[in-house]
Amino acid sequence: MTEIGISILSSDLLNLEKEIKSIEKSKADYIHIDIMDGHFVPNLTFGPDIVAQVKRMTKIPLDVHLMIDNPARYIETFASVGADILTVHYEACNQLDEVLSLIRRHGCKPGLAIKPTTSVESIKKYLDKVSLVLQMTVEPGFGGQAFIEATLENLQTLDLHRTHHHLSYMIEVDGGINKVTGKKCVNAGADVLAVGSYYINALNREKIIQELKN
Template sequence: MAEEVLASDILIAPSVLPADFARLGEECIGLEKAGADRIHWDVMDGRFVPNLTFGPDVIASIRPLVSLPFEAHLMVEEPHELAPRYAEAGCELLTVHAEACPHLHRTLGAIRELGMEAGVALNPATPASAVAHVLDLCRLVLVMTVNPGWGGQSYIAAMESKVAEVRAMIDDGGHDVELEVDGGIGRSTIGAAAKAGAGVFVAGSAVFSDELGFNHAIGELREAAAQH
C-alpha cells in the first residue's frame, strides 16, 4: 500500500501547453507568482506523437524570466539527439519516453552527463517493469494517465495500479526518485493519483481554464491531493 503523500510533499508542475502562446512569458511569470513548483514543457515532434509544440529556442527565451525549475518532457523520436539543446535552453530535468529509447540506460546516462536530472515516461500500455533496471539513473518516473499527444484528454483511472506498482518499486529499492503523473489531472482526479503514490502532478487544462486564476487553481489542486 502506498505511503501517505503529505501536503508539503505535493508538487504542482503546470503544463504550459494550454497557455496563450502570444503571452507565454507572462503566463510563466504568473505561474511562478501563483506558487507553481516547476514548469512542465510538453515537447512534441509530430512523429512520436501527432502534435508539434515547443522547440528549445522557445524554452530558452522564457528561461531568464522565471526562477522555477524547467522540466522538458520529450515526446519525440531519438531524444538522445535533442537532449543537448534542452540542456542549453536551461532545463534542469529532462524526461524521455522508454518507448523512444532502444538504449534507455545509455540515454539516461547521457542526460546526466549534460548536467540535467533524468526522467523516464511510460505510455499507458507500457508496463512498470520498463523502468525497473534504470531507477538508479532517474530523478523522476512519469506515468502517463492519458495517451500522449494532446491536452484536454480524460484521465485513465486504470493507470492508478501502475502508479502504485512504480511507487512500490521505488520504495522497496530505496531510490530517491519522484513519481509524477500527467494527463487529465484536475480536482476530481488528483486525489486518486496521490492515493496511488504519486507526488508530482502535471496539470494543464485544470490550471489554465480556472476562471478564478492560477492561484486558485494551484491551491485547489494541492488541497484535493492532500485530502486523499
C-alpha cells in the same frame, strides 16, 4: 506536500510572459514543457527556442518532457537552453542507459516517461538511474484528454518498488489532472501533478494550485 508542474501546452502563447508571471504568482513548483515532434506523437509543439525564452523569464525549474523519437540527438541542445529535468520516453529509446547517462552528463536530472499501456515491469531495471518517473495518464500528444483510471495501478507499483528498493525517484503524472483525479494519483503514490487546461482555464489559478497541493 504535493508538488505542481504547470504545462504551458494550453497557455496563451501570444502572451507567454504574462502566463509565466501568472504561474509564478500561483506558486507552482515546475513549468512543464511538452516537446512533440509529429513522429513519436501525432502533434508538433515547441522547440528549444521556447525553452530558452521561458528560462529567461523565470527561476522556476523547467521540467522538459521530450515526446520525440531518438531523443539522444537533442539532449545537449535542451540542456544548453535551460532544462532542469529532461524526461525521455521508454518507448522512444533504443539505448536507454546511455540516454539517461547523457542527460546527467549535461547537468540535468534524468526523467523516464511511460505511456498508459506500458507496464512498470518493463522499466524496473532503469529505476535506480532516474530522478523522476513520469506516468502518462492519457495517451501522449494532445492536451484536454480524459484521465485513464487504469494508470493508477502503475502508480501504486512504482511507489511500492521505490519503497522496497530504497530509491528516491519522484513519481509524476501528466494528463487529465484535476482536483478529483489529482487526489486519486496522490493516494496511489504520485508526488508531482502536471496540470494543463484545468489550471490554464481556471478563474482563480492560485486557488487551484493550493487545492491540488493540499
